[in-house]
Amino acid sequence: MQIMRLIVTGPVGAGKSTFIQSVSEIQVVDTDRRATDATTLSLKHKTTVAFDFGRLQFSPKMALHLYGTPGQARFDFMWDLLICKAHIYMLLVAAHRPHEFRYARRMLSFMQHRSRAPYIVGITHTDKEGAWELEDLPIALGLLDETTRPPLVVVNPRDAESVKRSIVVLIRHFIQQRKDQKAPPRAATAVTIAS
């Protein structure tokens, strides 16, 4: 049995649980609890406290496992448990909530220091009022160096096809990184629209 583990992470309300629910073929194992803190409550009623788990079994001996992390920093021990086992991960960030950009940067620096797994940034809520331009987001997220910047995709977590397209971008990035590790590094960056 070959299993690839994909971790979906990002601030509260970026759409992590929805992302996994949209694409999982099994009923998602969620660990949602009724939210009681003000930040979370302002966005939604339920929040993940351990992790979400979804699965895509695409051949008898091959599967993609998707894990969603909690968003709040008090669950950083879960971030750690999950990221250490990741083959690939995706940071989801809502384009219309600039106050979370700094928090997303903090999460990203945590992930990058705990794991060398390839990752991409998924931008959600791009259709909302006050959403930032796609081209402005890498800088706002502290990804300054164009040569080392991961791909950025627009993704609608509610739309299974959009979610699948973003996963394809992530897997292709993974394949590319694997090639680059064998070959001399090459400057690669692209803004891909997956929605």
Next chain:
Amino acid sequence: MINVEKLNNVLQSFVSGTADVQGAAVVTPDGLPLATMLPSGMDDERVAAMSAAILSLGERIGKELVRGLVDRIFVQGDKGYGILTSCGEDAVFLVLAGESAKQGLVMLEIKRTVSELMQLLV
């Protein structure tokens, strides 16, 4: 409105009145501390978050592996115990006890304390 002061009093008398109990906390199911009486150096927020995470996994196991509603989760290490007891819909009771603690006694005290806490939480 939950009376935090009364919760604290209950915790305090539980921790000081039960042999080898090192700390206790009442937390919300989404991982926020309501009242804590923990060994110094332990962070309330993290302890609360960990309690919520393990409880939610435990409940999930209870459901998927058909063990029914979870009443208690027990973590036994070589340095002591961590015991999580459900305290109604809105709270979880965490107890940290040393390795020399008498399990039966601690369990009895937990049961008594949970019923006290439940009255404060309604």
Next chain:
Amino acid sequence: MAITGYLAEFSLAEIFQFLEQSHKTGLLTIRGGTDRCPSLTQGHYIWFRQGEIVAASHETGGQGLCHLINRRGWLGYRAALRLSESCPPGTPLGLYLKSQNILGADQLKLLFYTQVMQQVCSLFALEDGSFHFNSRVTIPSTELTGLSAPAMEVTLAGLRVLRDWSALADKLPDAHSSLINTTRGRPTLRLKSTEWQIWEFADGHTPIHKIAHRLNLPIEKVRQIAFRLIVVGLMEELPLLGENLSVESTESPQLETLPSVSEPVPQVQENELSHSFLQSLVGFLTGRN
């Protein structure tokens, strides 16, 4: 799609960092006060060229600089205004006045200092307000001295003199987090001695509360200075794990198995994932099998 929002959510320091790092040109409008008392809203205008601040004013009429020259007592307001009308289009008024031997280089510097440093630095104290950046405006040459300052340099100056940090309380790095240097080599910004000391501790494993202890400074102070250095692009906050959980964390077998943060975890053994695995997965997701 816009660069717009509220200062309480995205602080002025973060806006400046963003505008400098993305080399933006345009007009940043800040309206102080809140929606609840709109009568108190006053507009503040800051012009950017390629990420540098070139001018600032409380008005958009293009006469702010003339007012400042008048206030300095160097020229009457009307005289300044008349001269500004004969200023060739595209030439900064300051440089024009200098070429006409009306103002000297030092006077221009003083003018820029008053116009940008003083006016903008005071904006860091705003508790809330809205911001809006428009890149489709022409910069009025009558507001330009011809001098400029990198936005993050202004941030550094502005946050150094900030007294009330309550508006930024949520943004400050956590006392249990460490800091990590993001610059190659030494920073080019001129730092003060405590800033240097904290920068030296940005090693990715010393938590802020320990830095404070080592430097004999209040934790709050170190968090503020660290924030200042983060928003000028010198370091990032790196959350530490388990550091604060237990007094005996060094003895904990669970924590021993975690590699230290400065040595990232080795990548998950990926040779278990065959080429055909990845191909079939992509095929499956794109609906090609």
